[in-house]
Amino acid sequence: MSEKNAPIDVTSPNAEDAWVSVIQKMDEAYADLVHSQVEVEEKNAELEESKLFFDSVQSSMSDVLIVCDQVGAIQRVNRALERLTGKSSEQLFGVHFTELVDSRYLQKVNSFLTQIKLQPVKDCELELKTQEGSVPLSMNCSPRRNHRGRLVGMVLVGRPLGELQKAYIELNSAHAELKLAQERLVQSEKMASLGRLVAGVAHELNNPISFVYGNMHALQRYTDRLSQYFDAINEGQSREALREMRESLRLDKLIKDLNSLVEGTMEGADRVKEIVNDLKQFSSSQESEKQLFDLTHVIRTALHWIIKESKRPIEVVEKIPDKVQAFGHSGQIHQVVVNLIQNAVDAMSDSSRQCLELTLKQSDYQIEFTVTDSGPGISEENLSRLFDPFFTTKPVGQGTGLGLSISYGIVSEHGGVLEIKNCDPQGARARLVLSSQEPADV
Numbered sequence: 001m002s003e004k005n006a007p008i009d010v011t012s013p014n015a016e017d018a019w020v021s022v023i024q025k026m027d028e029a030y031a032d033l034v035h036s037q038v039e040v041e042e043k044n045a046e047l048e049e050s051k052l053f054f055d056s057v058q059s060s061m062s063d064v065l066i067v068c069d070q071v072g073a074i075q076r077v078n079r080a081l082e083r084l085t086g087k088s089s090e091q092l093f094g095v096h097f098t099e100l101v102d103s104r105y106l107q108k109v110n111s112f113l114t115q116i117k118l119q120p121v122k123d124c125e126l127e128l129k130t131q132e133g134s135v136p137l138s139m140n141c142s143p144r145r146n147h148r149g150r151l152v153g154m155v156l157v158g159r160p161l162g163e164l165q166k167a168y169i170e171l172n173s174a175h176a177e178l179k180l181a182q183e184r185l186v187q188s189e190k191m192a193s194l195g196r197l198v199a200g201v202a203h204e205l206n207n208p209i210s211f212v213y214g215n216m217h218a219l220q221r222y223t224d225r226l227s228q229y230f231d232a233i234n235e236g237q238s239r240e241a242l243r244e245m246r247e248s249l250r251l252d253k254l255i256k257d258l259n260s261l262v263e264g265t266m267e268g269a270d271r272v273k274e275i276v277n278d279l280k281q282f283s284s285s286q287e288s289e290k291q292l293f294d295l296t297h298v299i300r301t302a303l304h305w306i307i308k309e310s311k312r313p314i315e316v317v318e319k320i321p322d323k324v325q326a327f328g329h330s331g332q333i334h335q336v337v338v339n340l341i342q343n344a345v346d347a348m349s350d351s352s353r354q355c356l357e358l359t360l361k362q363s364d365y366q367i368e369f370t371v372t373d374s375g376p377g378i379s380e381e382n383l384s385r386l387f388d389p390f391f392t393t394k395p396v397g398q399g400t401g402l403g404l405s406i407s408y409g410i411v412s413e414h415g416g417v418l419e420i421k422n423c424d425p426q427g428a429r430a431r432l433v434l435s436s437q438e439p440a441d442v
């Protein structure tokens with residue numbers, strides 16, 4: 001038996017010492033107890049503080065938080081979920097989390113418990129049942145493990161999509177409105193250039209129409225003469241009388257003429273059709289697919305109309321090979337070409353020498369079109385503003401200031417280049433680069 005645990009003989013002379021030592025031990029034990037008590041209290045205060053900290057973090061979260069056990073029974077929720085469902089955490093305790101989810105999404109959420117064993121679920125869109133009906137949420141779900149790494153449940157964090165979705169819908173409709181406004185602008189610019197060209201177009205239409213009209217008059221007269229002759233045949237007139245009639249009505253010349261009259265009329269009608277077709281390029285607001293089109297034709301028609309409308313003696317140097325094809329929307333590129341040529345012609349309105357040079361070159365798949373004028377060129381301060389919407393130096397009715405900005409948009413959308421520079425010693429040159437091939441990444 002050790003000395004420490006030996007019974008004390010209270011009659012022995014050492015008894016007093018023994019009591020003293022007992023009391024000392026008791027004192028020590030008491031001091032230890034007091035010390036432990038203080039430590040426990042301190043730890044308790046720390047715990048309390050961190051609980052308050054986590055509670056405040058949880059309750060200030062706007063995302064909803066649901067902590068479940070391994071079968072999906074709710075163990076804890078935050079204030080955001082209480083607010084959303086209108087139920088307290090006590091009411092929600094033990095409820096299976098799927099009971100909070102709109103029945104349309106049950107299949108999705110039922111698989112959460114198995115899915116998280118493989119990987120966390122991210123941004124799963126579902127709807128929670130709330131007092132005010134279903135609320136859309138984007139839900140993330142992660143496994144919850146204990147200190148040994150064993151799966152003990154899961155943590156669901158959901159972000160209400162209401163606000164996000166509302167903002168998204170508003171953004172979408174603003175975008176659609178902007179697109180519509182932009183389309184209207186493009187269209188009105190087109191109409192403005194068409195308005196300027198209309199006088200020339202009307203004149204151009206007049207020509208073929210007037211000779212179709214003239215031919216029809218001649219045909220009408222011919223029909224009268226032929227009817228007279230056929231009537232005479234029907235009446236049984238003599239061969240001699242008929243021969244004389246044929247001569248006086250000049251029927252042989254008439255028959256020879258008929259062919260060329262019909263041909264001429266057809267030509268006139270074809271020309272009208274061509275003009276109408278050219279005009280269609282202005283009115284086509286929406287085009288379907290990009291495709292290969294005859295850029296030479298687009299340039300020549302644009303040039304033809306603009307020169308006609310200008311009614312000025314412009315010297316035109318045209319270095320344009322036949323049938324150069326570009327890839328894109330022909331109507332849109334027509335709008336760009338019309339604007340570049342029109343700008344060049346406008347720029348020369350006060351110049352003594354009015355010379356317009358157009359070139360078109362193709363190397364491999366790249367097509368380069370240039371329009372050079374002998375006008376005054378562009379001042380340094382205006383050069384940087386050329387492509388700004390509504391920038392114009394022209395009087396009202398002649399310029400919208402939209403031509404180059406719209407052209408730039410069209411050319412960029414075609415993956416091309418559009419630039420304008422001054423030339424030495426005078427004038428300006430617009431350069432348009434397009435491709436004759438569909439871009440590989442489209």
Ligand SMILES: Nc1ncnc2c1ncn2[C@@H]1O[C@H](COP(=O)(O)OP(=O)(O)O)[C@@H](O)[C@H]1O
Nearest residue numbers: 343344347392393394399400401402403404428
């Ligand atoms: N070839 C050019 N020479 C001189 N100035 C030009 C030329 N091309 C364009 N500009 C200038 O750029 C401005 C903007 O052109 P644009 O966007 O087509 O609008 P608009 O032709 O309606 O004025 C013109 O008003 C003009 O001042």
Ligand SMILES: [Mg+2]
Nearest residue numbers: 339343403404
């Ligand atoms: Mg213009």
